[in-house]
Amino acid sequence: MRGAQKVVVAGAGLMGTGIAHAFASSGFDTALCDIDADAAERARASVHNILDDGVRLGKVDGDSAAAAKSRLTVGTDLAAACQGAALLVETVSEKLNVKRAVIAQAETILPADALVASNTSALSITEIGRDCRDPGKVLGMHFFNPVHKMKLVELVRGLATSDEAIAKAKDYCDAIGKTSITVNEAPGLTTSRMSAMMGNEAMYMLQEGVASAEDIDTAHRLGFNHPVGPLELGDITGWDTRLAVLRYLHQTLGDKFRPCPLIIKMVAAGRIGRKSGAGVYEYRDGAKVPGSGLRGNAL
Ligand SMILES: NC(=O)c1ccc[n+]([C@@H]2O[C@H](COP(=O)([O-])OP(=O)(O)OC[C@H]3O[C@@H](n4cnc5c(N)ncnc54)[C@H](O)[C@@H]3O)[C@@H](O)[C@H]2O)c1
Structure with missing residues (x-):
């Protein structure tokens, strides 16, 4: 299914960058689009960096990385990208x-x-696809960050999504080396719902001064064997995105998802995570500044 197949990725932020890398490096002609030309160019540079790192680490050979770069186009013209x-x-x-x-x-x-x-x-795939010309061809493909390291894709079936669409999407996942699971549409699917709950609860604990940010994250890494703590993960995901998800879950699933006021305060301050240089922690040259975690009661 690769080679002749063209894939368009709309949105060249954190996730669009990783998804475009996954398709371009798996042999698909990949067009990455954003309304923001600078974001599109930053995404191109990030994809190139991931490929260059792969070559340096011996995970990708130089010719494959060069071919992947040549298969990727970036720009702002979505209509042109969608041709074919x-x-x-x-x-x-x-x-x-x-x-x-x-x-x-x-x-x-x-x-x-x-x-x-x-x-x-x-969000609801049924609502996203409602006015599409064929809602049967609309589904969720929920990737994980960082896409080049995370193996899972949740395929999400809306009310109208056809079996054929799910089967085709599974083939795409296989072709880019991802493991897919199929989930019936439900707010937050199987993963975002759990992750939002844990991140929100961790922020409440931080706000209440139960423990420092570093200790809350260490508790999850060493106590539960999670690869990253919930506050570190929120910084990677972006608290703006996390807040949008929590607000939706609060609205659809009830009070247990009420966003922690500290998240609302951080987003209002522009302190949204790694992408803004500071979230729960501060970042310098892309690396976490030791001891920089927010202290709840001392805020
Ligand atoms: N961040 C995560 O860990 C994560 C994980 C899985 C899924 N998601 C989902 O992926 C989506 C994107 O999240 P992100 O973290 O990459 O966000 P982001 O803010 O990094 O990127 C979003 C991009 O969309 C662009 N955009 C906005 N309006 C546009 C338009 N009309 N046309 C084209 N581009 C437009 C913005 O300019 C921006 O570059 C969201 O739906 C989010 O819920 C995020």
Whole structure:
């Protein structure tokens, strides 16, 4: 299914970058689009960096990395990118109206049999696909960050999603070396729901001064064998994205997902995680500054 197949990734942020890398390095012609030309160019540089690191670490040979780079195009013209594409992966900001507008624009150009996938963390695929020309071809493909390291993709079945669409999406996952599971649409799926709950609870503990950020994260790493703690993970995910997910889960699943006020305060301050240089921790040259974790009661 690769080579001749073209994939469009809409949204060149954290996730779009990783998803574009996954497809380009697996032999797919990949067009990565964003409304922000600078974001698109930053994403190109990030994909190149991942490939160059792979070569340095001996995980990818130089020719394969060069071929992957040549298969990737980036830009701001979504309509042009959608010409002849077999799959659209929408991964723009976590807002229903923005996602629907992007997909509607893409569908004016996408071939009729193209699959339309959304990387939403928590929104309804049924709602995202409601006004699409064939909601049967709309599904969720939920990737994990960092995409080049994380093996899982949750395939999400909306009310109208066809078996054929799920089967095709599974083939795409196999082709890019990911393991897929299929989930019936539910707010937060199997993963975001758990992760949002843990991150929110960790922030409440930090706010209450139960323990320092470092100790809460250490508790999860050493006590539960999690590779990263919930506060470190929120910094990687971005607290703006995390807050949007929590607000949706709060609205759909009830009070147990009420966003911690400390998250709202951090987002209002622009302290949203690694991508802004500070979240629960501060970052210098991409590395966490030791001892920089927020202290709840001392805020
Ligand atoms: N961050 C994570 O760990 C994670 C994991 C899985 C899924 N997701 C989901 O992936 C999606 C993107 O998240 P992210 O963390 O990459 O966000 P991000 O903020 O890093 O990137 C979003 C990008 O979308 C672009 N964008 C906004 N409106 C657009 C439009 N109309 N057309 C084209 N581009 C547009 C923005 O310019 C930005 O570059 C969200 O739905 C999020 O819930 C995120």
